[in-house]
Amino acid sequence: MKQLSVAHLLGIKYLTKEDISLIFETANHFKAVINRPIKKVPSLRDITIANLFFENSTRTKLSFELAEKRLSADILNFSAGQSSVKKGETLIDTVNNILSMKVDIIVMRHPNVGAGVFLSKHIDAKIINAGDGAHEHPTQALLDTYSIKEKLGTVKGKKVVIIGDILHSRVALSNIFALQLLGAVVKVCGPTTLIPKYISSLGVTVETNLKKALEWCDVANVLRVQHERMDINYFPSIREYTQLFGIDKQLLDSLGKKIVIMHPGPINRGVEITSDVADSEQSIILNQVENGVAIRMAVIYLLAQQIKK
Amino acid sequence: MAKKTLLNAKDIHIILHRLACQLIENHNDFSNTVLIGLQPRGVFLANRLIQLLQNEYGIVAIKTGQLDITFYRDDFRRRTEPLEANNTTIDFIVEDKKVVFIDDVLYSGRSIRAALTAIQAFGRPASIELLVLIDRRFSRHLPIQPDYKGRQVDVINSEKVTVSWQENETKDAVYIISDN
Numbered sequence: 001m002k003q004l005s006v007a008h009l010l011g012i013k014y015l016t017k018e019d020i021s022l023i024f025e026t027a028n029h030f031k032a033v034i035n036r037p038i039k040k041v042p043s044l045r046d047i048t049i050a051n052l053f054f055e056n057s058t059r060t061k062l063s064f065e066l067a068e069k070r071l072s073a074d075i076l077n078f079s080a081g082q083s084s085v086k087k088g089e090t091l092i093d094t095v096n097n098i099l100s101m102k103v104d105i106i107v108m109r110h111p112n113v114g115a116g117v118f119l120s121k122h123i124d125a126k127i128i129n130a131g132d133g134a135h136e137h138p139t140q141a142l143l144d145t146y147s148i149k150e151k152l153g154t155v156k157g158k159k160v161v162i163i164g165d166i167l168h169s170r171v172a173l174s175n176i177f178a179l180q181l182l183g184a185v186v187k188v189c190g191p192t193t194l195i196p197k198y199i200s201s202l203g204v205t206v207e208t209n210l211k212k213a214l215e216w217c218d219v220a221n222v223l224r225v226q227h228e229r230m231d232i233n234y235f236p237s238i239r240e241y242t243q244l245f246g247i248d249k250q251l252l253d254s255l256g257k258k259i260v261i262m263h264p265g266p267i268n269r270g271v272e273i274t275s276d277v278a279d280s281e282q283s284i285i286l287n288q289v290e291n292g293v294a295i296r297m298a299v300i301y302l303l304a305q306q307i308k309k
Numbered sequence: 310m311a312k313k314t315l316l317n318a319k320d321i322h323i324i325l326h327r328l329a330c331q332l333i334e335n336h337n338d339f340s341n342t343v344l345i346g347l348q349p350r351g352v353f354l355a356n357r358l359i360q361l362l363q364n365e366y367g368i369v370a371i372k373t374g375q376l377d378i379t380f381y382r383d384d385f386r387r388r389t390e391p392l393e394a395n396n397t398t399i400d401f402i403v404e405d406k407k408v409v410f411i412d413d414v415l416y417s418g419r420s421i422r423a424a425l426t427a428i429q430a431f432g433r434p435a436s437i438e439l440l441v442l443i444d445r446r447f448s449r450h451l452p453i454q455p456d457y458k459g460r461q462v463d464v465i466n467s468e469k470v471t472v473s474w475q476e477n478e479t480k481d482a483v484y485i486i487s488d489n
Contacts, residue, residue, distance in 0.1 A: 003391045029394045033380070037402065038430035041380035301380075309386050 004302050008127040010116045011136035012177035020181060024146055026298035027291070034070060034293055044073040047304050049105040050098050053130070054080040057109055059265055059289065060130050060140070064107050067296035073304075076103065091115065092122055099125055104307055105300065108132075126303045134168050134229065140264055141174035143295040145182055147288045148219055151260055156183035161213045163245060164223035164272055167194045168230070171223060171264045176202055189213040190245060193234040210245050214255055221262040222247060222272050238271055248274040258282055265289070315470070316460060316483040321442075324459040328440060329361045331457050332409065339371050341435070342407045347424055348377040348395035351412035353474040354442055358411065372406075374399035378423040397427075404432030409456075413472040415441040418453035443470050443483060 002022050006014050033041055049068050053061055061077075068075045076098065095106065106123070108116055109130040116129035131137040149155050160179050166172045166188045179186050180203060188195060189207045199206060207213040214220060225241065235241050247261070261273070261283040269275050278285060316324070336342040339362070346355025352375050362368045379394040410424055421439060428434065442459040448466065460483070464470060468487040475481050 002393060026394065029377070029380075029396070032397060033430075036430045037432065040430070042426065043380045043382075043385050046386075305386060305391050307386055 003306065007303075007306060008116070008120045008129075009138050009299055009303065010120060010127060010129045012138045012141050012174045012181070013136070015138075015178075015181070017181055020142065020145070020178065023142055023295065023298045023302065024149065026302060027146060027294040030070075030297040030301070031291070031294040034290075034297075040070050040072060042072045043301060044068070044071040044304055047071075047105065047307070048074045048076065048101075048103045049107060049300070050076040050078060050103045051130075052078045052080075052095070052098070052106060052108045052110075054108070054110045054115075055131070056081075057130070059292070060109065060137075063289070063292040064128075064130060064139075064296055067293050067300060068107075070293065071297055071300060071304075073105075073300070076101070091119065095119060095123055099123060105303060126307065128299060128303065131170050133170065134173075135170050136174045136177075137170040138174050138178075139292070139296055139299060140171050141178040142299070143288055143292040144171075144175055144221060144262060144264070145178045145184075146295055147262065147284055147291050148184075148260070149182075150287070150291065151284055152218065155179065158184045158218045159187070159216055160184050160219045160221060161187045161189050161207070161217040162221045162223065163189045163210065163213065163247075165194045165226050165229075165234075166190055166199065166223070167196050167234075168226045169223050171221075175221060176204055187213060187216065191235045191241070210247070211251065211254075214247070214251070214259060217259055219260040219262060220247070221264075223264065224266060224268055225271055242271050246270075246272055246274070247277050249276045249280070252277055252280070252282065260284055262288060311487050313485045313487075314482055315443075315462060315485050318475075318481040321459075321481045321483070324442070325357055325361055326365070328442075328457055328459060329358055329366060332358070332362070332440070333366060333368070335438075336407065336409075339368055341405075342409065343372040343374060343401070343403055344409050344411060345374050345376050345399070345424075345428070347410060347412040347420065348375055348379075348397070350414075350472065351410075353476055354413050354440075354472075355411040356476075357474075358440075372401060374401070376410075376424055376427055378420055378427050381423040381427040383419060383423065399431050402432040403428060403434045405435045406432075408434040408437045410437060410439045412439070412441050414443045414445065414470050415439070415453075415455055415458075416445045416448055416470075418449045418451040421453050422451050442472055445470060 004019050105126040107128045107130050110132050113133040113135040115132045116127050120127045162172050187205050263285045346352035375398045377395040377397045379392050438456040440457040441455045444458040444461045446463050472483050
């Protein structure tokens, strides 16, 4: 009988290979559930989940909410914009107040690195990290690797290049951990100003020529340029970025093979990829979104299983 | 641990034929009937019955499926061991169909309760019947009784009834296992 080796989902770096395959197997079952006429199971009827979003989010929040509803959990939604956080309340106070309402699981997005780990040490509830600063975004990495496995049959031995703003990206870091755990080879590609100095210590190679990177890879995971996290100019202009690191149909077709295109969203169409690439048959961007709900159902279900009655 | 044989391969062979005939009595050509094996162990029994109906009784087009009830159980978080899910394979809608659930042993009736909920995700059936190989009497937690049963047994709660099939173990047999 199988169970996760962790009590919270704080980051991919705490997971084992077995954990990931258990999450994938469970997600397969939930993917079948969400494609039925009635897309819901009653498993989590007596579980309450709070979604605490201290930072803006559309798809992650919707995806978590839908996953929770599909499992029949009761949910509370909280966005920092409209809350007492603005009045100076601390994170622990905010969360303790919510926990007094008898909440079992907390899904949290926070601008500060390690917010989830901090919370898990002070709070008696299951914590799921939905993104902490530029650190980790574990469910995104799980759904990305799950989508690669679904498309290519396996992740092991595949060559994956992550393109764009690696420096500010929690998606990149979690993806690197997950891909390497599952046996993929990872390269990053982007302007040198947006590639962290010590990236090679993770066993990742750097390529600054986009065309070479694409010719090498089986999968290209294209990241968004995160203007909101850039306090200084990391490249001269968007136009220059697009010319050097943007993928258009012509470039895609010039490769000798059909690579898989991924993007965690939201897409800046015409910047990192053009519309015809995003909507091409090589793109699995919308599959990623669908798989996101199944993966999040699996993670929530497996953690809820550990909460004793 | 004592292991007593309740039914041997020959007994099971006779019972399967009787159950197949009883199904034919109520469902004629099975044109509006679907047979649903409950995962994991009811599937073996369902497959046997379908084989019999096709090979011995010439009923060719039988709609069948496999239903997993893991996510519909009422003992989630109440068990010491975590539950492991199996595949559900039902690629049709059961709306207005006559559904027959097939399982190996009927004990508390809680699995069947979960199956009744689970099948709702595939439409509103005209009726649902229950076929089991072994009916453990006097052990029900819920008002659920089988419509077709292979053999009724009286065993105490500490005893276990297990069905082994040629396909997954070595031979067809039903055992009663007790601690002493």
